[in-house]
Amino acid sequence: MEFKLARINLSTQKVTEEKIDEKTLRRFIGGRGLGAYLALKEIPKGIDPFSLENKVYILTGPIVGTAAIESGRYHVVAKSPLTGILGDANSGGQFGPWLRFAGYDGLVLEGASEDPVWISIVNGEIKFHDAKHLWGKGVIHTEKVIRETMGVTKESLGSVLSVGPAAENRSRIAAVMNDRYRAAGRSGLASVIASKGVKAIWAYGNRKVLDELYDKRKYMEEAKKLIKKILEHPISKSLNEFGTAVLVNVINAHGALPTKNWTRGTFEKAFNISGERLAEVYLKARKGCWGCAIQCSRVSEVESGPFKTPISEGPEYETIWANGADTMIGDLDALVKANYLLNDMGFDTISFGSTVATLMEIYERAKKGELPEEKAKELFELLGDVNPEWGNPHALIQLIWMAAYRNRIGDLVAEGAKRLAEYFGVPEAAIHVRGMEMPAYDPRGINSMALSYATSNRGGCHLRAYSVSFDVLGVPKKFDPLGIDMEKVQLVKMQQDYFSFIDSVIVCKFNTFASGPEDYVELMKAAMGWEDFTVEELLETGERIYNTERLFAVREGTNYRDTLPKRLLEEPLPDGPAKGRTAKEALEKYLPEYYKLRGWEDGKPLPETLKRLGLEEFLYIVS
Ligand code: SF4
Incomplete structure (x- = not known):
């Protein structure tokens, strides 16, 4: 499979095409993984996230846009103005598939335009358009104007990614928006896009990505099995209902x-x-x-x-x-x-x-x-x-x-x-x-989240490991959310690795309540022709991605230590079933075991861990 990036230099308005080789693709898959790898290689240490040297990777994955199994996503990666380390976020809607149909599997935004621009990508042709009249305007108006300009007003055709006034004004909590209401929300990356002078990107085209898969017939068979499994799961049903x-x-x-x-x-x-x-x-x-x-x-x-x-x-x-x-x-x-x-x-x-x-x-x-x-x-x-x-x-x-x-x-x-x-x-x-900022699950009441939050590479996040799934929802099995159980540590690490793969391939995480790594092994064999691909390799790939992200923070020299806000460690909850609890005991018990499983010390990957994962090129960061 060909995985093609367009490098767009906003300073010069030059575009160069680049193909990701098969070996790199197998090691980092696409989306979040490929973004982390390229960012660690290409973004210099210590730069200001709003400087010309920062780069924005807008990446799909090898099965994005291939029908069903919620494969309609894209991932954004850059140095975050909120955390000062690697930021990333992904979004659904339609932009990911349409970017691929337009001819590119990913974009790299470099440099910065003096005047605001929006970019159109149609069947491999990239054009720059004046965006002065859109600067200062909301996402909804921006999308409407771009669709009218391109003469495609039917919502199901084409897609717009855009940034709003928050990003133009360099808010550190600005979200990349697409299809009006879908957001690659976390890490403040929209402001990095705006700092490059980019207001929006239009993607449209008729590339048939399904036809590029190694074995389309087998892929569709596997996809159908997976869809059935997903739709039959009770969590999928309640997500649809409420x-x-x-x-x-x-x-x-x-x-x-x-x-x-x-x-x-x-x-x-x-x-x-x-x-x-x-x-x-x-x-x-x-x-x-x-x-x-x-x-x-x-x-x-x-x-x-x-x-x-x-x-x-x-x-x-x-x-x-x-x-x-x-x-x-x-x-x-x-x-x-x-x-x-x-x-x-x-x-x-x-x-x-x-x-x-x-x-x-x-x-x-x-x-x-x-x-x-x-x-x-x-x-x-x-x-x-x-x-x-x-x-x-x-x-x-x-x-x-x-x-x-x-x-x-x-x-x-x-x-x-x-x-x-x-x-x-x-x-x-x-x-x-x-x-x-942390999301909506208090680790004093769901104690596995203490570990999930503290070790999340991008900061306070429930999507690196959603341990609510086993502590509350009983997937894959039910635990006592207030009980200390070391099996939870293994599950948090496993989820972090599995989700790194899921965010790279890229599909919606909501299907992971019903699916497991074994389902994606068969899918990847059919999609990529990797006949010897295994569950072990899939999880090791996720682990490689997780370590690559962590290396970015270690290289910056700050913000890689794994802890929680003082309030959660020291102030007991005053109400509810978790009354009297803090997250201190859980974090203190779970973290050493987690480091053992990861092959890390004090938040840093050990040299032998990097060697095991084939990350020797980054050994300089930890030695
Ligand atoms: S489950 Fe929800 S978020 Fe996921 S792909 Fe479907 S609609 Fe989008």
């Missing part, structure tokens, strides 16, 4: 729904913002990404009232949690509206809601006289008429606009929770790992 927000009530019942900026584990208004309520009151239709049979996306609307919102997609569980329970906002009208605006402005909804929760805590502490006088005075001045009381939905909506355009307090909110809290001298009010 969307990801089905988790609100489930996680709240476990006392692990972070509430009031992680000072509580249950939210009394959880039902008001649940997937069940979303389906009952707001749902207009169910929708899916390209080639997806699960269809977990919600099409929702607020028909009237102060938070009236046009028909749009979402909100997802994490968005509802971060902007809802974490800020104590129990009004789903407001959360649907906030989701719509956050998508249009191009924000990572997890980081944004978490940052607002941090601001609410800072505000409360300022009112109680717990901030230095001059800092409290400055805060009140910057807030003006914004009243970030816990549970105030109007403040949330105001802050979205203010952060997108960096007005007053919005200038600090756009920096993310860590920088905001540090600015006001209360770093402990920001709940993050490696500078990235």
Whole structure:
């Protein structure tokens, strides 16, 4: 199989084509893995993420766009302005497949354009277009204008990737958007794209990627078996019925729904913002990404009232949690509206809601006289008429606009929770790992998440290892979420390795509730002709990718140590089934065993680990 990249130099508007050789593809697959490898080789140590030397890798994988099994994704990789280490994020929708149909399996953005541009890619032809009239405009307007310009208004044809005002204004929590409502949200990478002067990318074409597979007939047979398995799984069924927000009530019942900026584990208004309520009151239709049979996306609307919102997609569980329970906002009208605006402005909804929760805590502490006088005075001045009381939905909506355009307090909110809290001298009010805000599962109530979060390479993240699957959902088997069990360590490592492969190939992680590495072995044999491919090789490939990502942080010299925010280690939960628990014991017991399994010491891969994984070219980083 040919895997073709277009290197686009924005400074010169020169494009060069590059083919990834078979050996590299087998070692790093595509997507996240290939991105990590290229970034570690090509992005110099210590650079400013907004400098010309940073590069953005927008990569698909070898089975993206090949029908079914949720293969409609792409992955973005660059040095993150939020964490200062390798950032990455992926998204569904349609952009991944259409990029391949347009003739390229991936793009590398280099240099920077003096004036804003948007790029069209149609059947292998890349053109640059003036984007001055789009700069400052929201994602929805941008997509509309580009589609009209290209003369393709039918939604199922072609796809636009774009960045919103948040990214143009260098917010460190800006999301790469595509198909209006889909986001490669985490790590703030949209601002790196904007720093290159790129507002949007249009992809369209008629390349037949399915025909390029090694054995198309066998591939389709294997894919059909997998789809059947996925569709029959009860989690797939509930994702279709209630969307990801089905988790609100489930996680709240476990006392692990972070509430009031992680000072509580249950939210009394959880039902008001649940997937069940979303389906009952707001749902207009169910929708899916390209080639997806699960269809977990919600099409929702607020028909009237102060938070009236046009028909749009979402909100997802994490968005509802971060902007809802974490800020104590129990009004789903407001959360649907906030989701719509956050998508249009191009924000990572997890980081944004978490940052607002941090601001609410800072505000409360300022009112109680717990901030230095001059800092409290400055805060009140910057807030003006914004009243970030816990549970105030109007403040949330105001802050979205203010952060997108960096007005007053919005200038600090756009920096993310860590920088905001540090600015006001209360770093402990920001709940993050490696500078990235954490998502919606409190490890004091689901203790395997202590290890999953602490060792996540890109920062506070539930998608490197989703150990909620075994601690709460019972996949592959049920554990006590509060019990210390060393088998969980093996499962966290296994998930991290398996998910590294999944994000590289690339398919949606929601199918991993039903699928296992063995399913992808057969698929890869048929797709690539790798007849001797095995489960062991698949997991070792994932492990190689995980180590490559870690090496980027080790090379930077900071931010590779694996720990959790002080609040989670030292402050027991005051409520719910996990009352009285911290995450300290779990992390202290799990981490040494994890390092043993990984072949790491103090967060760094050992030289023999790199040799075992064929990463000798990076030995210089650890020796
Ligand atoms: S399960 Fe949901 S997120 Fe995954 S591909 Fe389907 S619609 Fe997209």
